[in-house]
Amino acid sequence: MNIPFLGARHRKGGEVVLPTDPEAIAALLSECELLRSQAEEAGVRLDDTPAALEALDQLLPRWRDDTELLPWLGNDAGLYLGTVVVRTVPGAAWHLREDGEPVLRLASGRETEVVECGRAWASSGVPELSQLYAELSET
Structure with a gap:
């Protein structure tokens, strides 16, 4: 998920500065406007x-019928x-790759592409967001 608005306004010598x-x-990254609405x-x-993640897992996935909405909702879910994770797991932080792709970096150094996880959740419900949180908070 390239987020061009993160750095597109700031260029230094032709390079995008994130x-x-x-x-x-x-x-x-916490705005997640579509998911919140x-x-x-x-x-x-x-x-x-984490309780909010459990509540999301229980939602009836009406968005799966909307092919335009599905990828955006998946991005937001991730x-x-x-x-x-960043707000509740010590040492967890966002890391932006050079291409603008956000990844979650845990204190252990492990990186997780949570946006991909969110897309999988939005399209199939598996793995559940609360399950992913449990796995990430233990490492």
Whole structure:
């Protein structure tokens, strides 16, 4: 998931310069506007906790019938999973690759492409977001 708006406004010698402030990156990636609106419509409050991931896993996946909505919701689900991990697991942080792709980096050094995980969850429900959180919080 290339996020061109993260660095496209700032160019240095023809190179895109990505933001380096971890808090700014985390705040930007935590917006997940589409997922938050879908959850709110279903009566689920996303408060950036593991319990919210469990609540998302219980939603009726009405979005699977919308081929345009599905990939965007999957992106948001992955970013939301990463947001919960960053906010609750010591040492976890976002890392932006040179191409602008966000990956979750754990204190152990392990990197996880949570956006891909979110896409899988949105399209099939497997693995569950709460299960992924449990795995990531243990490493």
